[in-house]
Amino acid sequence: MGVPYFDQVNYVANVSANQGAFEFASALTFTINGLKNFPHVDKDALLYASGWWFQADKQTRKIQRDVSKLCTGGKLIFPNEHFLIDLSKCHALIQVVWASGTFFHYTDPSQENKTTMLVGLSIKCSRRLAKKMWRKSHGYYEIGKEARYQIRDSNKISSQFEELGDVDAFGS
Numbered sequence: 001m002g003v004p005y006f007d008q009v010n011y012v013a014n015v016s017a018n019q020g021a022f023e024f025a026s027a028l029t030f031t032i033n034g035l036k037n038f039p040h041v042d043k044d045a046l047l048y049a050s051g052w053w054f055q056a057d058k059q060t061r062k063i064q065r066d067v068s069k070l071c072t073g074g075k076l077i078f079p080n081e082h083f084l085i086d087l088s089k090c091h092a093l094i095q096v097v098w099a100s101g102t103f104f105h106y107t108d109p110s111q112e113n114k115t116t117m118l119v120g121l122s123i124k125c126s127r128r129l130a131k132k133m134w135r136k137s138h139g140y141y142e143i144g145k146e147a148r149y150q151i152r153d154s155n156k157i158s159s160q161f162e163e164l165g166d167v168d169a170f171g172s
Helices: 017-022 127-137 154-164
Strands: 027-031 037-041 048-057 075-078 083-086 094-099 104-107 116-124
Touching: none
Parallel strands: none
Antiparallel strands: 027 116, 037 104, 048 094, 048 116, 075 083, 075 104
């Protein structure tokens, strides 16, 4: 497909066919402030979708391990499979991987408190991104110095973060 893996530093246009079944894309989305997700089936271009959840201390941005300070609510629910994970009881990093395009799911709203917030990270590759990567690799985009486009070189992004120095994931 030509979409970089999440841990891939450099863009590689041609990935071997046997790797495709295990690939994850480099799209990472943070959700905070009353985390919730409406019922849906993922429409990713890849075979698997992945999500990470954790409760974070609002000041330190580290995983909240004190169970007396955890948020309430925030259940990840797969209703057709009669399966849920109660994120309000988790004081560690939770990762869930499921077949994209298969499982109907949603996340109930979380209720943050004064010290803790529930953080959700979605790792996926939309069909739109996959199409743009295909078009880029087949010369459909003319990219000049002043060009503005949505797909950025991961090396450029890495160098920009290095220039910023030590910043946390939330940009504070």
